[in-house]
Amino acid sequence: MLKEAVTSLPEDVLSALKKAEKNERSEIARTQLRTILNNIDAADSMAVPMCQDTGIHVFFVSGRITPGIEDKIRAGTLRATNEIPLRPNAVHPLTRENPGTNVAEGLPYVVFHPSSADYTEITVMPKGAGSENMTALAMLTPSQGIKGIKKFILDTVVNAAGKPCPPIILGIGIGGTADEATALSKKALLRSLDQRNADQSVAELESDLYEALNMTGIGPMGLGGDTTTLGVNIEIAYCHTASLPVAVNLQCWAGRRATARIYADGTVEYLTRGGSE
Ligand code: SF4
Numbered sequence: 001m002l003k004e005a006v007t008s009l010p011e012d013v014l015s016a017l018k019k020a021e022k023n024e025r026s027e028i029a030r031t032q033l034r035t036i037l038n039n040i041d042a043a044d045s046m047a048v049p050m051c052q053d054t055g056i057h058v059f060f061v062s063g064r065i066t067p068g069i070e071d072k073i074r075a076g077t078l079r080a081t082n083e084i085p086l087r088p089n090a091v092h093p094l095t096r097e098n099p100g101t102n103v104a105e106g107l108p109y110v111v112f113h114p115s116s117a118d119y120t121e122i123t124v125m126p127k128g129a130g131s132e133n134m135t136a137l138a139m140l141t142p143s144q145g146i147k148g149i150k151k152f153i154l155d156t157v158v159n160a161a162g163k164p165c166p167p168i169i170l171g172i173g174i175g176g177t178a179d180e181a182t183a184l185s186k187k188a189l190l191r192s193l194d195q196r197n198a199d200q201s202v203a204e205l206e207s208d209l210y211e212a213l214n215m216t217g218i219g220p221m222g223l224g225g226d227t228t229t230l231g232v233n234i235e236i237a238y239c240h241t242a243s244l245p246v247a248v249n250l251q252c253w254a255g256r257r258a259t260a261r262i263y264a265d266g267t268v269e270y271l272t273r274g275g276s277e
Pocket residue numbers: 051052053054055127128129130131163164165252253254
């Protein structure tokens with residue numbers, strides 16, 4: 001799954017990039033998008049990572065959770081680091097010592113959502129620092145409302161400018177507690193770009209933000225153009241009547257993720273690119 005994630009993009013992200021290249025009015029922006037698409041093609045056909053920053057690795061595990069699964073994920077990450085290979089990005093936060101393995105205290109980061117399903121579903125999201133470093137959280141007051149939410153998100157994207165390698169994908173978490181909003185903002189990046197939130201008021205905010213962000217003129221790689229974002233996904237949770245937490249997790253054009261399901265008989269179904277074994 002890690003190899004699939006770092007060498008090829010999910011179909012929804014790839015089509016959003018192709019559509020953007022077709023619709024761009026700026027020559028510089030079109031050149032940037034063409035270069036990105038050529039790079040993706042080359043990575044896919046040569047089975048090498050599409051970006052030198054192969055990220056730190058976030059795993060979402062849902063359904064049937066079997067004992068020892070986290071150890072297996074850590075072992076798989078170590079193997080992928082050696083065999084693909086992946087750049088060893090994980091360092092101690094204070095000493096900056098690098099064990100060279102991408103496996104250390106707290107990494108890979110594994111998020112569990114157990115359910116009664118008879119399979120285990122795993123998604124891996126390699127997350128580069130350029131986009132992750134632009135993450136922002138605001139504890140707004142309820143009176144700031146939807147206007148305040150839009151201003152905070154627009155300010156975050158405008159301040160980030162070219163740093164997160166646009167065109168970006170926005171994962172936004174609204175509500176819950178501060179940590180829940182942040183977790184929701186990353187979870188929002190798992191949803192396909194062509195799916196709107198089922199809640200109509202949230203879906204409208206997704207569309208409004210998508211249009212507004214593409215009018216900022218930041219453009220691909222921050223060099224100007226019509227394409228600043230490929231998609232805006234929002235997840236919500238109910239919150240305290242006195243709170244309005246909003247978190248934004250940015251994802252670069254390399255919106256990498258791969259999902260598979262493992263059934264009780266050992267069959268593995270690859271959901272992102274298809275196929276099973
Ligand atoms: S932000 Fe994304 S595209 Fe830019 S260097 Fe990092 S992983 Fe690569």
